[in-house]
Amino acid sequence: MSYWTAIVVIVLIVAVASVMRSRQSGSDRLRQDRDQGPSPRETQLKNEVEELRERIHVLEKITVDGREARAIADEIESLREDQKQ
Incomplete structure (x- = not known):
């Protein structure tokens, strides 16, 4: 695997992790709103x-x-x- 390929793979992993983290925090907020009534x-x-x-x-x-x-x-x-x- 070349140097540039490794950089692209790392950037993709970081992007996917960021999207998953934002979705998780959004669902946590919705859950809190439902729990508060x-x-x-x-x-x-x-x-x-x-x-x-x-x-x-x-x-x-x-x-x-x-x-x-x-x-x-x-x-x-x-x-x-x-x-x-």
């Missing part, structure tokens, strides 16, 4: 999504309650007035 921001966002789902459910009830369009429009207007106060 949800962050406060995630918990806040989940609560907000749940509240929005409940609001959508209420709006769906209002719209498909079998009432006429005018009654629905009146109810929406009264809700808007309540929010302004």
Whole structure:
């Protein structure tokens, strides 16, 4: 094996070891994140999504309650007035 071939082989070994080390440290970080549980921001966002789902459910009830369009429009207007106060 010539001198240059040995250098190329050494460089390849170092490159492969570097890639493997970076992958290992990345998976360690992911594992630590999973072990810590949800962050406060995630918990806040989940609560907000749940509240929005409940609001959508209420709006769906209002719209498909079998009432006429005018009654629905009146109810929406009264809700808007309540929010302004």
